[in-house]
Amino acid sequence: MGETTPLLELANLDVRFDTADGEVHAVRGINLTVAPGETLAVVGESGSGKSQAMMAAMGLLAKNGRATGSVRYRGREILGLPARALDEIRGAKIAMIFQEPMTSLDPLYTIGNQLAEPLMRHKRLGAKAARQRAVELLTLVGIPDPERRLRAYPHELSGGQRQRVMIAMALAAEPDVLIADEPTTALDVTVQAQILELLRSLQQRFHMGIVFITHDLGLARHFADRVAVMRYGQVVEEGPALRVLTRPEHDYTRMLLAAEPTGTKAPPPDDAPIVLEARAIDVTFQIGGGLLAGPPLEIRAVDKVSVTLKQGQTIGIVGESGSGKSTLGRALIRLIHSEGDIRLFGQPIGGLDAAGLRALRRQVQIVFQDPYGSLSPRMTVGEIVSEGLRVHEPQLDARTREQQVIAALEDVTLDPSLRNRYPHEFSGGQRQRIAIARAIVLKPRVLVLDEPTSALDRSVQKGIVELLRRLQREYGLSYLFISHDLSVVRALSDWIMVMRRGQLVEAGPTEEVYGAPAAAYTRELIAAAYGLTDAQEGAASAGN
Template identity: 50%
Template sequence: MTVENASVNTPSTATEAAPALRIEDLSVTFLTDAGVVDAVRDVSYRVRRGEILAVVGESGSGKSVSSRTAIGLLPDTATVTGHVYLGDHEVTAMSNKQMHRLRGKDVAMVFQEPGAALDPLFTVGYQIAEAVRAHPMPGHKIGRKQARDRAVELLTMVGLPDPQRRVDYYPHELSGGQKQRVVIAIAIACDPAVIIADEPTTALDVTVQAEILALLRDLRDRLDSAIVLITHNMGVVAEMADRVVVMNRGRVVEEAGVTDLFAHPRAAYTRQLLDAVPHLGAQDSPAPVAEDAETVLAVRDLSVVFPGGVGSGSFTAVEEVSFTIARGETFGLVGESGSGKTTIGRCVAGLQSPSSGSITVLGTDIAGLSPRRLKPLRKRFGFVFQDPATSLNPRMTVGECIAEPLIVHDRVSGATARRARVRELLDAVRLPAGTEKRYPHELSGGQRQRANLARALILEPDLVVADEPTSALDVSVQASVLELFAELQQRWNFGALFISHDLAVVEILAHRVGVLQHGRLVESGPTESVLRSPAQPYTQRLLAAVPVPDPARARTEGRTTSSTSVPDAGEERQVG
């Protein structure tokens, strides 16, 4: 990372009451194979201790880049101008060694993708203890037992069940929500003054999301930390934030108190974001499915039992689940983390073997097929994985990743024809020209998710398994992708198993919905019936946990404990 025009002296205006984080006239550019990219331009904002500042905007708007500057996590290809202060420390004037002393102690980050943030080779307890040992008190040395005890204490603080046992788990043994709690435990290990939470609830179901948000509010109150909340979920913003910064194309276009922003948005872009927010109970039904439509998927009495490790018994992930999907139909699958949604999706795609039951895809039971016999069928269905960071090969360009199914199944011959097909799909999922030449790490989380969608659809499949396909997308891009998904489904008439924690998204696309709890299908039926008149208490609890994209209503219903007495909470600013 190259830093220009950053003074090494703290300005004379800095006092004991200085903001916990202050960004002034920050600009960040990246040198890529396609040329210089302006990621952030003349951005300024501040956040005080005890305050929650939400930074919102579309994927690639610069919201994550501007916040990562505060923790010194930009790559060497980045050039930074302007100033970033953590309390009295000017981050943009510090060396990597100096930043290392601040990182974790004064500022910490909750990353967007917990599966990628945790090292799969070490237990979660070891990784938390490592953060504790990195910043001991002056003159004190933290022993292994002390660090482990602190790890258990932190896991207890973030609400991970049975922390004494799970401290020795590896990341792959935890659900997405549990891994997110571990990442938060690492972030708060040294009681930082500033916590940067980058999409902390992106891939979480609504009930776990509510728990994580309550946890962040509690930590804010307990530690008096300043929280910078980077999110595309306007319901989360309404329930959590004191103030909101709206970014578009690298610039701040509006800044206001949360209530004022929702009630009286000044910038046209802000109004566009708010208009794109899906509201549960206010969606039109998807186009009906033909009565004589062919059944593309029939799941009967599906069960999946995972064997236990040493000293532990087996675990039943899915128990006797049955449903069907017709051509042109979308079946939505919802439920909490660990309920078995993803396991069912992987079984349907032939990536996981069931313990019992049948999975009939286009007339063939794939439950017991060998990989060799399954391969010809694989080109008939696509899969959109839950974690966009780990599902794209980091050694291949985005274009090569998307084109790979064409090569594996010999569908399009010739490099020129494949490139044309890749560009067609990139355009369909709203990714800019030149994206095919970039590598996955050069894209934002939302851009990687759209690349995954393009790869899943490139073979024009008969069945699509979509595991949280819009979880990393901001609301305006999410709306366009959902519209695209529905349009492509009508064009190619594929059936879809749509796994999501966002009930409003499911309401837009799904003709029928199944609700999973502890691996069992507790309720199933037409979408309108299940989501508007749920019969089961568990479904009712899911619906009650959905964030309300209205701060006045959220506060009236007591859905948030966000402070309203933070200095400058009511200040309002519009830029450009």
């Protein structure tokens, strides 16, 4: 590893927050070190304190937070430094990449302006030199046509490109320590692999120490040299990554590893009735155009894709962002316009008016990726779950409606006595259960599940997967499960559809597709998702 003196050292670090409900003790006297050229993964579930520990180290705690203990950079105490002195280190020597670049990048400024700012501040470059260096940084992180991208705004870039811009900004001053806080959570598996490979190559080039904060133990095992496992603000286990994540000593680490989605789903009987059938579905979007701009640009988001879904079946639809998988899901239930033939329960729906569609839609419901965005913050949980009943069964009296809401909440193992609370009072996993309750209260036959677990911890994901399995068994539900998480799709689905650039590249029984993928693109996806090599596994089993 070269040098042994830590670049960053946290000693007896304690973080507390003053809240309306009293003091919250977020980090409880932890000790961590990062050496030059080393990657330390800090893993744990949401609320474990892993991000707050690093925010404290950077001096970025919220106003109601306070930190005690010690944070040393190259032996110098930096905890409690005045803002002016800390600014000479923060960004220049210790940089941070945040989880969601859209909330970290200013939507009102171009990428070029945002890249130039740290260069002008920390490197004292003039505007022209800063622009030239910004082009070099975008090239370094693998963004094509960097000159043009400097003029782009964040919303004009893909998720992977925005994350690369965040990395470029963090590297602008060539820091010694890079703190990466869940930098790949919302990215597709192939983009995840590219971002991690990029970080690894940049680490070797600059000999940086990296703190990699994640709840994905697979990524930690693949990417880190050492792992620290946090729970309730404490480090419960620490050691070489392959040892900790293959032969854990602490019960909590073993629980996290056991939370990886497992199991397989049996296909429905051959004579199971078809509930949804679609042939040659096309979806085209028009972008831009106008009197001065010329004709609009046509993008074919879904190109001649066919689907047959049986009662009790789960079809997993996988692919990268922009592959058309979510667009296909929306087209199949007529949330967006499409060309092609769609039949629900044997009935063509292409020519149905709004009233006819409404009658069918109570049988087909959708659960979205972000429950916090899809649940109204102004409505109680009871009002949210009962909304569909008010639309589709207006004849129900208030007492009957409330009984059905209670039954739906019990179905998703939520306490019905909490139904008068609001969404912000629940955890991410609980909010997703509320979204599922809202869908199943109407007793549908088909559920479209659009990335319902991608933002959740693995242990919470496992609970949602088990819930969906139970609901399917009890009610004979059919699922279209849209996701870029191949391990969750594998655990839930009996049939896989792989999409790329709007086209279906491969389809078949789940274990056949995973075990012997026919398409090169499918092999690429699977390799990115299950990227740990046999050699690494062998090294772990031999002792680390």
